Amino acid sequence: MAQPHHGIFPTFFLSGFECSTFRWKDGRRRDLVTETQHREHALQDYQMLQGLGIAVAREGIPWPMADLGRGRYDFTMLESVIGAMRTTRITPGWDLCHYGDPEDADPFSDAFAERFAAYCEAAARHVASQLDGPYFFTPINEITFFAFCGGEWGWVAPYGNTRAGREQLRVALCKAAIAGVKALRGVLPDARMMHVDPLIQVVPPPDRPDQKAAADRETFVDAFLAWDILYGKEHPELGGAPEVLDIVGCNNYSFGQMEYREHGPHKALPPGSPGILPLCDLLERVWDRYRRPMVIAETSGMGKGRPDWLRDVMNESMAAVNRGMDLHGICLFPAVDMPDWHTGEWLHNGICDLVDGDGRLRRVPDDDYVAELRRWQKELNRVTRVDEDPCSDPVDLEDVVQAARRLNPQPDKDWS
Template sequence: MFAGHAALRHWEPVHFDRHLIRMATRPGIFPTFFLSGFECSTFLWKDGRRRDLVDETQHREHALEDYRLLRQLGIGVAREGIPWPLVARQGGFDFHWIEPMIAACRETKILPLWDLCHYGYPDGLDPFSPDFSLRFEQYCEAAARHVSTHLPGPYYFTPINEITFFAFCGGEWGWVAPYCKSRQEREALREALCLAAIRGVKAIRSVLPDARMVHVDPLVQVIAPADRPDLAEAAAHETHVDTFRAWDILYGKERPELGGAPDILDIVGANNYSFGQMEYREQGPHKALEPGHPGIEPLCVLLHRIWDRYKRPMIIGETSGMSKGRPEWLRDVMQESLAAVNRGMDLHGVCLFPAVDMPDWHTGEWLHNGIADLVPDDGRLRRVPYQPYVDELRRWQKELNRVTSLDDDPHSDPVELQEVIEAARRLRPQPDANWH
């Protein structure tokens, strides 16, 4: 499948004198095709305890090391969190929590894609009240001013991470605040989050008119159990309607009175994990399909459901395999993504998330889904890259003619998307229902 002469006959941007580099014919939105990020949830968990996953992974104290890892890997953009519940103060905001990340971004010249609400909001704030979207708007404006004062552009933001999943785990399953447990509350929470996100986009752009927004939500495919054909309609509704509800509102297709528009949706981030393909359950989370299940759809098909609906620039907003399956997962995701490119999808990047490992929310066990594992060592968490995963990344960087490490000015030349398109045509990957 991999042409051995490909690297020789394709332009290698990192090896040429900058004055000789040709202009991109189809410039990408981001400085590198591969992105990454750091788990940054700050939810109130179902036990009432505030979680700070940045603290649990020691990312705050290892920020420079973590960003240097990305730089060595040729990754120039990282999803990074601003912890709204922690920075919010009576009468203002305290952004010292992100000083290590800003310093690391400044030194490594990696651009952050700021998550402003990663499942967490300030204590005492009711997401169903009008005050929620007002407070979020004020916070977004302050965050935009702060990061633009301390870092050069361009600027990228995700106002509210995974609105649909947030609505499920906080509005129907009761995992996180506001601990609701009905489908009606789930839908009310989703609309409240959409309204806040729309107002947040406008607040950010009042400070940074050219800021780009990436709105991420999971790719979902739901089928009825074989012995419950009566659930087929409900499963199809989740697959073809509910999955898109938040994006539809942000785009302005649904509830236009909330202020959504195509430029609000801007860039669509499709988060892709194996457990996004599920068997319908009437109560609680659905059951993930086992590999080889006949109900599994190729990732290419799921991506095109989004592309056909919005025709907006897209990225894989998060994706990762688990443990020893990480390199195979990346291979499958790339093959499916390039198959979607061959069908016309405007793909601007793939985010390998997380960069360093994260704990399972429920058990606390390390998931081994990062580019680097976290190994306890006398109270510290050592970062140990998982080499087979890194090797697979390197192989795809060469296939797409992408840089394998960042130079002194990684943002001077945009990604040449035409080379990604040409690689897709050359490799001709076919959608595979057994991709996961």
């Protein structure tokens, strides 16, 4: 009989709530938690996850709002979500910087990493005073994407518009993230860190083979540089190490496979494009590079395509497990819908859609998406409802391994 292979998280399926707090290109501070009314609906949102057997949720602590400056902090905005976590027994994975820093913080100054570390320490102390463990943190979300949209595309502060600006911002964010990890573990030595970045594949346009080298650099160098720094492969003077990288969180969306553009964001490849690779192959690139525990930290389809997307992601994930990858979970993100940053239109990518009823956003589950989740919970022998003590019965990943062997799906690039 095989020995149990305990998973890192209380459940194999995770979820989370969009919590960006960036300053948008118009100079306005955005707070996506307010825009989705998550704080007002926190108990309902967490009870929904509880009823779906999801015991881990990515949740934000908004640095720009919590950090009052001069070493003063206010975490009262977390009261409703922490109360909901206590009631439902759902474990948070705290995002401490989700595309937003205080307006008086300069990411290019030496003081930035120190200030972020002090905030991380304060956040850890607050969380530890409110909730029992286990404790999970993502110090800075999607460093690579943050560096693009804040350092080269000018979408969010600090509004850079050059490749050099992107590279400088990425290193600054990595330096802060490493300092944050050390500060968090100074308070909670056993805390686990999940560092999240997108899985990408970039190919040259069919009529521009001369751009292959630039596309390959995006795919094989830039996509990994933040993780490389956190691991200690690059810029070792910043203090990266395998235990700093800890858990590798891979975000997977259809628009992560792209056609190269010299200026501005690349163009998403349409379904059926010859440049598309199976998700399994993208995960294997990460696994071969770091050999650290992995999780798909965000994934979702759109609209009526949500159940098909989940089916494809799960088949690819099972193929990855059959290749020996140490996959600890799939995060269905977001739990409730979120607006497109640019247009404000609802994306219809959540487990629940949001429907306006006289200013109050009603949560409406996508029944087909939920049904597909239920099917996979049965396939993997997973719980379908969070019990009173979800941490008492750790996930036995051998169940996942056995399901992967039984199903034996083959990697398929024709998914979108």
